[in-house]
Amino acid sequence: xxxxEHRKKTLRKSLKAxxxxxxxxxxxxxxxxxxxxxxKGTKEGAEALAAASKRLDKAxxxxxxxxxxxxxxxxxxxxxxxxLATSAPQA
Numbered sequence: 001x002x003x004x005e006h007r008k009k010t011l012r013k014s015l016k017a018x019x020x021x022x023x024x025x026x027x028x029x030x031x032x033x034x035x036x037x038x039x040k041g042t043k044e045g046a047e048a049l050a051a052a053s054k055r056l057d058k059a060x061x062x063x064x065x066x067x068x069x070x071x072x073x074x075x076x077x078x079x080x081x082x083x084l085a086t087s088a089p090q091a
Contacts, residue, residue, distance in 0.1 A: 024064045031055045035077050045081055052077060 002008045032055075035048040053074050060070035 021064045024059050024062070028052075028055050028059050028065065032073055032077065036080065045085075049077055049081055 002011050031048070031052040035045070035052040038045045038048045056065070056070040056074055059065045060067040
């Protein structure tokens, strides 16, 4: 345990930040999973992709995740949705 006052404060800050980052990371994972699982090429799929992109960008901006990881995940989701949208029969 820290002994000095400023180290105690640093510990408090880091614990708060850790909890905040865990929540953000969890929300990012959930939105990415939702975007991958939704009906591809539909309005819901497009909305899920937009929501996931927004969450990824915010997490990358605050450095919760690396910006390249956010770009990579966005690209993969978009590519998968485009691939399934073109292969799905139009009804």
